[in-house]
Amino acid sequence: MSESVSPEVLTRVLRTLAETQKLPFEQVTPEATFEQLNIDSLDGINILFALENEFDINIPDESARLVRNVRQLAEGVQKLINEKPAPAA
Template identity: 35%
Template sequence: MSVKDRVTRIIADQAMMETAEVTPDKTLEDLGIDSLGLVESIFAIEEEFDIQVPFNANNPEESDFDISSVAAIVAAVESLVDQQSA
């Protein structure tokens, strides 16, 4: 299963939606994921990929982890996974 598929599944689970409904262009807000859901998603992503996400829940706009869309989250996770395996 690809990083994209795994991240999409985590986000879909958090949004209580089918994975097909979680498209790359959607924002977490579009999917009905609030700040608590975002934090839970970040924890699930960290656990799934055994990575540390540089995310400040108190100040997400100052984070190095782009949460602007599903595609941005996937790209950020792929980058972290690549860095970890390097």
């Protein structure tokens, strides 16, 4: 199931990824694979950590393992944001 990603979330994901990987922002596109961006397993956990802090979410290990490209990553983040309980009124 692909989640429709808001432009704001997508931009923040791309920015977080670029900052964590020390890449120029323009190089990180939604269609890029982790392989193209030279992201290995260790980079991967650093990115997950940065995203958890950026969006105040917890990314489970099982779902993290299946992600292969930037778009899937953004969709996963959006899903977790949507599932977050609304703040108490």
